[in-house]
Amino acid sequence: MCGICGIVSYAGPPDLTLLRRMMGRLGHRGPDGNGWYRDQRAALGHTRLAIIDTAGGAQPLCNEDGTVWVTFNGEIFNYVELGEELRQRGHTFRTAADTEVIVHAWEEWGEECFSRFNGQWAFALWDQRAERLVLSRDRLGVRPLFFTRLPAGLLFASEVKSIFADPSVERAFDPAGLDQTFSFWSPVAPRTAYRGIEQLEPGHYAVLDRDGLRKASYWRITFPERGREPSQDVQENAAALRERIIEATRLRFLRSDVPVGAYLSGGIDSSVTAAVIARYTDAPLHTFSLRFADSEFDEGQYQKQMSALLGTQHQDVMVSRSEIAAIFPEVVRHAETPIVRAAPAPLFLLSKLARDNGCKVVVTGEGADEVLAGYDIFREARVRLFWSRDPGSAKRTRAAELLYPWMARSPGRVPAFARSFFGRNLDPSDPAFSHRPRWDSTSVIKTMLSADMQDRIGRADAGDIVAAMPSGSENWDPLSRGQWLEMTTLLAGYVLASQGDRMLMANSVEGRFPFLDRDVVDFANALPARHKLFGLEEKYLLKRAFADLVPEDIIHRTKQPYRAPDAASFFAGGSPAWFDEVTSERAVAAAGVFEPSLVAGLLAKCRRTGGENMSNTDNMRVLAVVSTQLTHESFIAGGGQGTMDRALPDPSVAVDLLTDDRSAP
Amino acid sequence: MNRNAVEQVLRDYHALRRPDTDPELEAVRAAILVEDVFDVVLSDAEIDPAVLGDAGAVAALVAVLRGAA
Numbered sequence: 001m002c003g004i005c006g007i008v009s010y011a012g013p014p015d016l017t018l019l020r021r022m023m024g025r026l027g028h029r030g031p032d033g034n035g036w037y038r039d040q041r042a043a044l045g046h047t048r049l050a051i052i053d054t055a056g057g058a059q060p061l062c063n064e065d066g067t068v069w070v071t072f073n074g075e076i077f078n079y080v081e082l083g084e085e086l087r088q089r090g091h092t093f094r095t096a097a098d099t100e101v102i103v104h105a106w107e108e109w110g111e112e113c114f115s116r117f118n119g120q121w122a123f124a125l126w127d128q129r130a131e132r133l134v135l136s137r138d139r140l141g142v143r144p145l146f147f148t149r150l151p152a153g154l155l156f157a158s159e160v161k162s163i164f165a166d167p168s169v170e171r172a173f174d175p176a177g178l179d180q181t182f183s184f185w186s187p188v189a190p191r192t193a194y195r196g197i198e199q200l201e202p203g204h205y206a207v208l209d210r211d212g213l214r215k216a217s218y219w220r221i222t223f224p225e226r227g228r229e230p231s232q233d234v235q236e237n238a239a240a241l242r243e244r245i246i247e248a249t250r251l252r253f254l255r256s257d258v259p260v261g262a263y264l265s266g267g268i269d270s271s272v273t274a275a276v277i278a279r280y281t282d283a284p285l286h287t288f289s290l291r292f293a294d295s296e297f298d299e300g301q302y303q304k305q306m307s308a309l310l311g312t313q314h315q316d317v318m319v320s321r322s323e324i325a326a327i328f329p330e331v332v333r334h335a336e337t338p339i340v341r342a343a344p345a346p347l348f349l350l351s352k353l354a355r356d357n358g359c360k361v362v363v364t365g366e367g368a369d370e371v372l373a374g375y376d377i378f379r380e381a382r383v384r385l386f387w388s389r390d391p392g393s394a395k396r397t398r399a400a401e402l403l404y405p406w407m408a409r410s411p412g413r414v415p416a417f418a419r420s421f422f423g424r425n426l427d428p429s430d431p432a433f434s435h436r437p438r439w440d441s442t443s444v445i446k447t448m449l450s451a452d453m454q455d456r457i458g459r460a461d462a463g464d465i466v467a468a469m470p471s472g473s474e475n476w477d478p479l480s481r482g483q484w485l486e487m488t489t490l491l492a493g494y495v496l497a498s499q500g501d502r503m504l505m506a507n508s509v510e511g512r513f514p515f516l517d518r519d520v521v522d523f524a525n526a527l528p529a530r531h532k533l534f535g536l537e538e539k540y541l542l543k544r545a546f547a548d549l550v551p552e553d554i555i556h557r558t559k560q561p562y563r564a565p566d567a568a569s570f571f572a573g574g575s576p577a578w579f580d581e582v583t584s585e586r587a588v589a590a591a592g593v594f595e596p597s598l599v600a601g602l603l604a605k606c607r608r609t610g611g612e613n614m615s616n617t618d619n620m621r622v623l624a625v626v627s628t629q630l631t632h633e634s635f636i637a638g639g640g641q642g643t644m645d646r647a648l649p650d651p652s653v654a655v656d657l658l659t660d661d662r663s664a665p
Numbered sequence: 666m667n668r669n670a671v672e673q674v675l676r677d678y679h680a681l682r683r684p685d686t687d688p689e690l691e692a693v694r695a696a697i698l699v700e701d702v703f704d705v706v707l708s709d710a711e712i713d714p715a716v717l718g719d720a721g722a723v724a725a726l727v728a729v730l731r732g733a734a
Contacts, residue, residue, distance in 0.1 A: 232670075234673075234677065382697060382701060383697065385701075386696070386697045386700060386701075389700070389706050390709070393709050393712075394709075395689075395692075395693060395696075395709050395712045396693070396709075396712070398689070398690060398693050399693050399694075399697060401690060401693075402690065402693065402694055402697075529701075530674075530701065530702045534677070534678070534681075534698065534702075535678060535681075535694060535695070535697050535698030535701065535702075536694055536697055536698070537681055
C-alpha cells in the first residue's frame with residue numbers, strides 16, 4: 001500500500017513543485033520511500049510502503065522501453081501467476097514486484113487486463129507515446145482514487161488532501177455529497193463531500209486523453225435470478241466456500257516480504273481468517289484487538305478465547321471515551337469527510353497498535369458481513385418482509401422481537417418502538433425495501449441543516465441510487481438486492497474508506513481482506529440467498545464451512561456489530577479542549593452546513609445528559625455536526641492544512657524528461 | 666425442491682434451534698424460514714409451535730401449500 005498522485009496537463013508541462021507538495025501530503029501512506037516521473041504532459045508521484053520486493057520495487061515504474069509508467073497503490077495478489085503468463089508471452093521483468101505485472105499486463109491485454117487482476121488496487125498508468133492516462137480501481141473500492149478535472153488535464157491522488165495541495169483547486173462542500181452522507185453514511189462514488197472532487201467508481205477504469213475523460217466498468221456487483229443459482233447443495237457450497245476462503249487468506253498472508261499480522265475482533269469473520277492462517281501456514285501469527293472500557297462494546301472475552309486457541313502472540317488496546325474524543329480531529333483529517341459514527345476512531349488506535357508492534361500488513365475479516373450476509377440490516381429486511389405479508393397479524397408483528405437482542409432498547413423490550421420503526425414503509429415492491437429504515441433514520445440529521453444548505457441540497461442532483469440498480473435486479477432474491485445496496489453504498493463509501501483504508505493508512509498499515517477476494521465474492525454472489533441468511537441465521541454457510549476451526553461459543557454467539565461510544569465520547573468526561581471552538585455558533589455559521597441554534601440546542605442537551613442514553617438519531621446528529629465542523633476546519637477553511645504536509649526523504653526514483661535527469665534503479 | 670430437499674432444509678434448521686427460546690417466538694422464527702425458503706405464505710394458525718415444531722409435519726404442510734400455489 002502506498003500513496004499515489006499525479007498531474008496531467010495538456011496546456012503545458014506539469015508543475016514539479018506541486019507534485020512534490022502533493023506527495024508530501026501522502027507521506028503517511030508511504031514512509032519507506034518515494035519517487036516521481038515527469039514528461040511534457042504528465043507527472044506521476046508515489047510514496048511507498050514497501051511490502052513486496054522491498055529492495056527492487058521502487059515507483060513510478062516503467063515497461064522495457066520506458067514508454068509506459070505506473071504509480072500503484074495496493075496489491076495484485078495473483079501477480080506470480082500473471083507474471084509467469086506474461087514471461088511466456090515474451091515480456092521481460094526487471095523486478096519481483098507486483099507493480100511490474102500491471103505495466104506488462106496493460107501492454108499485453110489493454111483494458112482486458114483489469115478483470116485478470118485479483119487484488120486491491122488504485123493505479124495510474126501513463127502511456128507516454130499516446131499521451132494517455134489510465135486510472136483503475138479494484139472491484140469493491142478497497143483502495144481510494146480521487147481526481148479533479150482541470151481545463152486542460154486532471155489531478156489525481158489517493159487522498160483529497162493531496163489534491164488540495166494545489167491552491168487553485170476549489171474547496172467547498174458539495175451539497176449533493178452531503179445529502180448522500182446524511183442518508184447513506186457516505187457519498188456514493190463518483191461523488192465526494194467536495195464540489196469538483198470525484199472518486200473513480202469501484203470496478204471501473206477511466207481513460208484521459210486529448211479527447212477528454214471516459215469511464216467504463218470492467219466488473220459489476222451482480223447476482224443470479226432467485227431459484228437459478230448454479231448450485232443448490234449446501235454441503236457442496238460450504239466446501240467450495242471454505243476452499244476459496246482458505247486460498248484467499250493464504251495468498252494475503254504469504255504474498256508479502258514483511259511480517260503480516262491479523263486483527264481479531266472476537267466475531268466469526270476475523271476468527272476464521274486468523275484460524276486459517278494458524279492452520280494453513282507455518283509462520284508465527286501476531287494478532288491485534290480493540291478493547292473498550294465500556295462493557296457494552298467490549299468483546300475481550302472472545303478475543304482472548306480465540307487467541308489462546310490459536311496460540312497467537314496477542315496484543316490489545318483498551319479504548320476509552322476520552323481517547324476517542326482526543327484523537328477525533330486527527331481521525332477526521334484522515335477520513336476527509338463527515339462521518340455519522342465514532343467507530344473509525346478506535347480503528348485508528350488499533351492500526352497504531354499493529355504498527356507499534358512491527359506489523360505493516362494485517363489480514364482482517366472486513367467484507368464478510370456484506371458478502372456473506374452478516375449484517376442486521378439483512379435480518380431486519382427479512383423480518384419486515386415477513387411482517388409485510390400481513391401487517392395486522394399479531395404473530396407476525398412479534399418477529400421484530402427477534403432483532404437486536406444485544407440492544408438496551410431492543411425491539412423485544414420496547415415493542416411499541418419496534419412497531420413504529422420497523423413497521424414503516426412495508427412495501428415489498430420497493431427495490432430498497434431493506435435499507436429504508438436506515439436511510440430514513442439517518443436522514444433525520446438533515447432536519448438540522450441550515451436553510452441555505454437545505455435549499456442547495458434541494459437544487460442539487462444527488463442521483464438516484466435505487467434507479468441505478470441493475471436491470472434484472474427485480475428478479476434477484478430480496479437479500480441480493482439488499483447486498484447490492486450495501487456493497488454499493490456503505491461498503492465502499494464508509495467501511496472500506498473512513499473505517500478502513502484511512503484508519504489503516506493513517507499509521508502506515510496495509511489491510512488485506514480475504515472475504516473481498518475476487519473468487520470469494522464471485523462465488524458468494526452466486527449462492528442461493530438461503531445459504532447466506534438461513535431464516536434469520538446470518539452467515540450460515542460460513543459457519544458451516546468453518547465449524548471445525550472456530551469454537552462453537554464464537555460461531556453461535558449473538559451477532560454484535562462493531563460499535564463505539566458516540567456522543568458520550570465528547571461529553572461524558574467533559575469535552576476535549578478543541579470542542580467548544582469547533583462547534584461554536586460562529587464556527588457553525590461559518591461552515592454553513594447546520595443551523596447554529598439547532599446545534600446549540602443539541603449540544604446543550606448532550607451537556608445535560610453527559611451524552612448518555614442518547615437516541616440513535618441524536619448520536620448520529622452529534623457525530624455529523626462534529627465531524628462536519630472538523631472537516632470544514634481542516635479542508636475548507638484550511639486551518640489544519642499545514643499539519644498535513646510532510647517533508648519527504650530524497651526520492652529513489654526521479655525521472656524528469658523535461659531536463660533529461662534520471663535517477664532510477 | 667423435492668420432499669427430501671425440503672426435509673433436509675428443515676433438519677438443518679432444527680439443528681440450529683436453541684432450547685431456551687420462547688416457543689411462540691420460535692414458531693415465528695421458523696415461519697420466517699419456511700416462507701423464505703419455500704416461497705409459501707403461512708396463515709396465523711400455521712405460525713404455531715405445534716405446527717412448525719416437527720420437520721415431517723412442516724414438510725407435509727409445505728407440500729400442500731406449494732401444491733395449492
